[in-house]
Amino acid sequence: MSLADVVSTARDALTVKRVFGEPYEKDGTTVIPAANVTGGAGGGTGHDEKGQEGEGGGFGLSGRPAGVYVVREGRVSWRPAVDPNRVVTVLGLVLVAFLLSRPRLVRARAAVGKWEMLAARRAARRATGAGHEDA
Template structure:
């Protein structure tokens, strides 16, 4: 699989909505939030700059013979559940997913702010 196919497979409804599954007459269709990013680069340099000594060698000996080349790339993908559609008896309803990590982070931020405000009230005023 090349890079283009990889990113094409990350997009579209096939990736946002998971494969539905059924149990005891209830169909569950999971829904994901997907984020992907990538970058690529290429560089090329031929010949030495005037006065430059590539690799510690004499400039005159290697002038015009220096050759640099480079390629690079990278990418990342993240998927997290946001909920599911539940289909039962012909009725569909949305059930959001509870993200414990996001909840804990929010509580930590609120406790930190409360501690800062509490410490400021305890500080004597001049």
């Protein structure tokens, strides 16, 4: 595939129909699906030691549902798509972060408790007039 073919094919693939699906209507409600589409392309030419030339390239597209526009009684509303894989991934990352930080939180709370206890002892000694003896 030549570079011109790659560019032409990529241009044909990157249309608004990749983002917005065909609207459909039922019972006076029109639904227009939408997606997030990303893509990339690359190519190049070159010569080898024998003087032979070559060129090549490629492109790729990726899409995931974003949601739908709902048109009903002259009003348009957006209904986002919920990706269960993304929800589970985010919840898993939050859980891992909590479990990794928990030992530090426990140590920090214990240290704060220790300092509060020492401050309370000092205050009690001052109040009772005790010397440098531990209470």
